[in-house]
Amino acid sequence: xxxxxxxxxxxxxxxxxxxxxxxxxxxxxxxxxxxxxxxxxxxxxxxxxxxxxxxxxxxxxxxxxxxxxxxxxxxxxxxxxxxxxxxxxxxxxxxxxxxxxxxxxxxxxxxxxxxxxxxxxxxxxxxxxxxxxxxxxxxxxxxxxxxxxxxxxxxxxxxxxxxxxxxxxxxxxxxxxxxxxxxxxxxxxxxxxxxxxxxxxxxxxxxxxxxxxxxxxxxxxxxxxxxxxxxxxxxxxxxxxxxxxxxxxxxxxxxxxxxxxxxxxxxxxxxxxxxxxxxxxxxxxxxxxxxxxxxxxxxxxxxxxxxxxxxxxxxxxxxxxxxxxxxxxxxxxxx
Amino acid sequence: xxxxxxxxxxxxxxxxxxxxxxxxxxxxxxxxxxxxxxxxxxxxxxxxxxxxxxxxxxxxxxxxxxxxxxxxxxxxxxxxxxxxxxxxxxxxxxxxxxxxxxxxxxxxxxxxxxxxxxxxxxxxxxxxxxxxxxxxxxxxxxxxxxxxxxxxxxxxxxxxxxxxxxxxxxxxxxxxxxxxxxxxxxxxxxxxxxxxxxxxxxxxxxxxxxxxxxxxxxxxxxxxxxxxxxxxxxxxxxxxxxxxxxxxxxxxxxxxxxxxxxxxxxxxxxxxxxxxxxxxxxxxxxxxxxxxxxxxxxxxxxxxxxxxx
Numbered sequence: 001x002x003x004x005x006x007x008x009x010x011x012x013x014x015x016x017x018x019x020x021x022x023x024x025x026x027x028x029x030x031x032x033x034x035x036x037x038x039x040x041x042x043x044x045x046x047x048x049x050x051x052x053x054x055x056x057x058x059x060x061x062x063x064x065x066x067x068x069x070x071x072x073x074x075x076x077x078x079x080x081x082x083x084x085x086x087x088x089x090x091x092x093x094x095x096x097x098x099x100x101x102x103x104x105x106x107x108x109x110x111x112x113x114x115x116x117x118x119x120x121x122x123x124x125x126x127x128x129x130x131x132x133x134x135x136x137x138x139x140x141x142x143x144x145x146x147x148x149x150x151x152x153x154x155x156x157x158x159x160x161x162x163x164x165x166x167x168x169x170x171x172x173x174x175x176x177x178x179x180x181x182x183x184x185x186x187x188x189x190x191x192x193x194x195x196x197x198x199x200x201x202x203x204x205x206x207x208x209x210x211x212x213x214x215x216x217x218x219x220x221x222x223x224x225x226x227x228x229x230x231x232x233x234x235x236x237x238x239x240x241x242x243x244x245x246x247x248x249x250x251x252x253x254x255x256x257x258x259x260x261x262x263x264x265x266x267x268x269x270x271x272x273x274x275x276x277x278x279x280x281x282x283x284x285x286x287x288x289x290x291x292x293x294x295x296x297x298x299x300x301x302x303x304x305x306x307x308x309x310x311x312x313x314x315x316x317x318x319x320x321x322x323x324x325x326x327x328x329x330x331x332x333x334x335x
Numbered sequence: 336x337x338x339x340x341x342x343x344x345x346x347x348x349x350x351x352x353x354x355x356x357x358x359x360x361x362x363x364x365x366x367x368x369x370x371x372x373x374x375x376x377x378x379x380x381x382x383x384x385x386x387x388x389x390x391x392x393x394x395x396x397x398x399x400x401x402x403x404x405x406x407x408x409x410x411x412x413x414x415x416x417x418x419x420x421x422x423x424x425x426x427x428x429x430x431x432x433x434x435x436x437x438x439x440x441x442x443x444x445x446x447x448x449x450x451x452x453x454x455x456x457x458x459x460x461x462x463x464x465x466x467x468x469x470x471x472x473x474x475x476x477x478x479x480x481x482x483x484x485x486x487x488x489x490x491x492x493x494x495x496x497x498x499x500x501x502x503x504x505x506x507x508x509x510x511x512x513x514x515x516x517x518x519x520x521x522x523x524x525x526x527x528x529x530x531x532x533x534x535x536x537x538x539x540x541x542x543x544x545x546x547x548x549x550x551x552x553x554x555x556x557x558x559x560x561x562x563x564x565x566x567x568x569x570x571x572x573x574x575x576x577x578x579x580x581x582x583x584x585x586x587x588x589x590x591x592x593x594x595x596x597x598x599x600x601x602x603x604x605x606x607x608x609x610x611x612x613x614x615x616x617x618x619x620x621x622x623x624x625x626x627x628x629x630x631x632x633x634x635x636x637x638x639x640x641x642x643x644x
Contacts (some may be wrong), residue, residue: 036567037461040519069460162619190613196474197562197569204370205610208353208363212434224563232373232486233366247474315473315564 006330016250022285028277029088033076033096033120037195038245039221042317043094043119043270050274051323054181063284073100082102082273083113090114090280095122098165103246116284118276118295119268120166128283130276130330131295132268134166135143137297138173141241141246143179144264148188148239152183153214156206158192158199158226160219163168167191170219187211192222215239220267223248243267244318245299249309256305264299267309271321278327290334340585341597342639345430347583347633348604355611359447369493371606373486373561377554378493378602381573382580383506384550386598387543388451389581392590395451395540399440400577401570402459407432408464408565411556412475420641422481426556433552436462436546444544445537451544467567469600474564485560495557499599502550507595517545523591580605583630585637597637 030047034040044065051063066083068075069197073096081104083091093109095101095117102124105115109126118130134275145155157174160167188206192199199222207229216226220243230237237255242248242265255261272295283289298318300308352371358362381400388397411429415421436458444456476482492612510516518539521529530536554573559565582588583604584597608629612622 035467036571038474038566041467041473041567045471159619160336162623188613191614191619193568193572195566195568195571196564196567197558198572200562201374201606202609202613204374205367205606206613208370209359209610209614228486228563233370245474245478313473315475 012303014139015059016114022159023281024058026089026281026284027062027087028064028090028092028280028284029083030063030078030087030092030094030273031076031083032065032067032094034094035067036053036071037221038315039194039270039317042319046271046319047092047273047277048319050277052134054277054281060284065302068096071096073097077101077104082107084108084111088113090116090284091164092123092276092280093117093127094273095120098123109130114280116283118272120164125291128279128289128291128293129230130272130295130298131277132272132295134169134230135173135176137266138170138175139177140173140299141217141264141266142177142184142282145217145239145241146177146181146184148262149214150183152181153185155184156188156203156210156213156216156226157186157189158203158216158218158222159189159223160191162191166269167219171278174217182299184215186217188214192218192225194219194243196222196225196228196245198222198225200229203229204232207235213238215241217241218243221245222252223265227251239263241266241282242300244269244300244308244312246309246312246314246316246318247319249300249305253305253309256302262302264302265305265318266297268295269320270317271319275322275327275330278322278324279331281324282327282331287331289331293330293334295330339596341594341600341636344584344597344600344604347629348600351604351607355607355614358614367607367610369392369615370490370610371603372496373493375599375602376499376607377558377573378576378580378597378605379499380502380550380554381559381577382584382593382598382602383595385577386581386584386586386593387506387519387615388547388594389578389586389588390519390523390590390593391540392526393448395523395543395590396578397440397455397544397551398452398574399436399455399459400547400551401574402462403433403436403548403551404570404573405565405567406436406462406469406555407441407513407552408555408559408569409466409470409567412477412559412565412609413470415475415478415481417478419478419480421478422484425477425481425560426553429552429556429633433549435543436552437548440548441541441544445541447453463567467564470565474566476564482563485557497562498603503599506531509626510593511593514640515539515542520591520593524617525591538571576605579630583633583637602631 053075076096076189105124105127108115115127117127188210190202203226218241223240223242224247244265308318361394361402388395407429411425412426416423467546516532522536580601
């Protein structure tokens with residue numbers, strides 16, 4: 001982990017020196033709507049590391065993170081307005097709502113502030129969007145399940161937080177995958193809110209009414225809870241797709257060592273904040289950047305499990321920190 | 336009418352149970368009952384605490400329960416650090432955290448004269464921030480012995496359900512058989528009359544706000560041990576849950592009237608109704624609408640019976 005980080009820092013240093021002239025006096029703010037889970041904490045930490053290194057290297061003058069306390073759109077809109085008044089040159093935005101912040105985002109654009117939304121994006125056309133193809137993530141889960149269990153069977157789907165676009169998108173991909181691999185049938189679906197304890201409770205409640213389950217398709221942050229619920233009910237452990245949380249990866253490694261358990265793990269890396277930072281830097285440097293960018297999701301397979309476990313802090317989320325070159329590659333890919 | 340208000344919560348729980356088991360033609364009954372007892376225990380513990388506060392009378396409610404659970408769970412699991420044999424150390428840390436939070440809540444309410452809703456809501460932001468600051472959201476596993484205990488069973492019933500039952504009996508005895516319980520009910524029915532009658536109303540309030548925080552802390556400690564670690568958002572669903580089980584259980588939301596068996600029945604019901612709707616494949620929207628409708632129906636049924644008494 002350390003060598004990778006040092007490597008990334010060196011790279012950033014070299015890259016920073018080359019690009020510093022255009023953005024050395026620019027100030028970037030992160031407007032974040034929520035900090036109440038391990039994923040968001042890892043995101044804030046990655047941003048902090050990237051930003052403080054960039055400030056120390058003179059790439060930008062300032063890069064500050066702000067999180068709203070109540071996860072409310074009104075609060076975040078006010079926060080964005082404050083950032084405009086404070087004279088930031090770019091705002092990175094993880095938004096509480098895809099549409100409710102559009103007014104504030106438009107105000108920022110009109111004031112000449114670049115707005116780059118990522119993870120939870122906004123629809124306002126003047127903003128940039130760094131999005132994950134969550135539908136594709138759902139499809140890939142099903143492709144993997146089908147490759148492991150060609151004879152098919154009954155599936156349990158664990159969804160995320162009801163009403164959030166990410167939940168709809170992943171679920172859509174999963175249902176498309178089920179349509180493609182018609183030997184599978186989703187016999188039950190629960191909302192796990194991307195939290196192990198909520199997923200555990202929901203799965204424990206629906207399991208008694210379900211037939212034998214061959215696989216559980218998930219959205220991340222819910223796989224360990226599902227495994228616990230199956231164990232508590234005395235049922236055989238099905239194929240559970242994991243979501244990159246350290247406790248999920250650790251459980252997977254333990255099962256693998258005990259009985260050769262095989263699965264995959266997929267989620268969006270919290271390091272997307274560092275990618276957003278470098279994209280913002282490129283925009284401020286005057287680069288031509290398309291408004292719609294796609295960030296790859298982070299997939300861990302059986303062979304990569306040990307390496308991923310080694311680099312993931314206890315209790316956190318598997319992560320990658322993106323460099324300036326990664327940002328350039330993403331930008332080039334979208335052109 | 337001789338019908339007790341808690342009958343409705345238990346009837347609803349039984350109906351939801353029967354409807355779910357019907358779907359499986361009786362196969363999963365034991366499994367479902369076991370799950371309901373395990374998860375109902377958390378709602379019952381925080382519900383008992385919330386019931387005591389609501390009994391204090393209009394305007395009394397503790398909105399810091401989720402943050403109390405999160406902070407107590409986080410600090411306790413950090414103190415234990417997966418080392419075996421530290422379960423009681425963790426419990427002590429959780430309970431001490433609960434006591435401290437209860438004191439803080441009451442100081443805000445009493446000294447600063449803040450309405451309890453504002454005081455506990457504001458305090459919960461501080462508790463939540465402390466939880467974030469103390470461990471940055473990293474999930475630390477509970478010691479193995481504690482994890483086994485919290486997911487284990489005794490005579491076929493989950494250990495958690497025994498703990499909830501023990502607390503329920505304790506609260507019931509306190510309310511029905513001790514002078515303190517009479518004081519609490521009297522304060523809730525008419526604080527002024529209670530004060531004039533020589534009841535130490537502020538002491539009763541203090542003890543109540545301490546109790547609810549300690550109950551929430553205990554629930555947080557148990558939930559974190561049960562689900563493999565404390566998470567920053569682990570208490571989120573217990574805010575409305577704690578109030579719902581009190582109201583569904585037949586306690587008066589206006590205070591002065593508490594109902595221990597009703598809270599237990601309502602805690603089981605809240606788990607069973609979601610399981611039932613999940614089992615019948617209801618979508619998220621329908622599920623929320625139906626859950627809300629059923630809760631309103633039970634509250635109406637329970638309160639009309641009471642007003643005719």
